Amino acid sequence: MYFDGASHKERVGAGVVFVTSEGEVLPYSFTLTQNCSNNVAEYQALIFGLEMAVDIKQRHLKVYGDSQLVINQLLGLYEVKKSELLPYHNYAKRLMGWLGDVELEHLPREDNKQADALAKLASTLSMTDKEARISIYKSWIIPPIFNDDEDDTFQEEENHIMEVFEVEEED
Secondary structure, three states, rough: EEEEEEEEOEEEEEEEEEEEEOEEEOOOOOOOOOOOOOHHHHHHHHHHHHHHHHHHHOOEEEEOOOOHHHHHHOOOOOOOOOOOHHHHHHHHHHHHHHOOOOEEEEEEEOOOOOHHHHHHHHHOOOOOOOOOOOOOOOOOOOOOOOOOOOOOOOOOOOOOOOOOOOOOOOO
């Protein structure tokens, strides 16, 4: 599970990405309804992911985040000095205890791009009272080939034909 939080002036978001043992990617974006610091947003993202893991009774979880503060606080390497972070820290520790086998690892930001993008997306699109569903598709447009002597008007009856060739790969 990858997590990230994003806090901007008046908008806050969280991103969580689960990668299954089969390699399936399950992305989640959350718009947070209250303004908060970036560290609280990071804890919020982590807790969203841990709660989902508890709900599906996941017993082994590898957790990756780019917040050095949050990861090291949970590993016991850093002390939780800010009182506003303590409730989130305690709740995250409790959730991790319910899950059983949880491994935490700090990642550089460039290795946490998906969760980062989801958190930024949620904070950018923050809609306070409504749920937004966004579909992202993998696609590529292949424009039709036009002759120079054709006019630029679209003709519905015209057939647009595309040819696809499969090239055999050699090792």
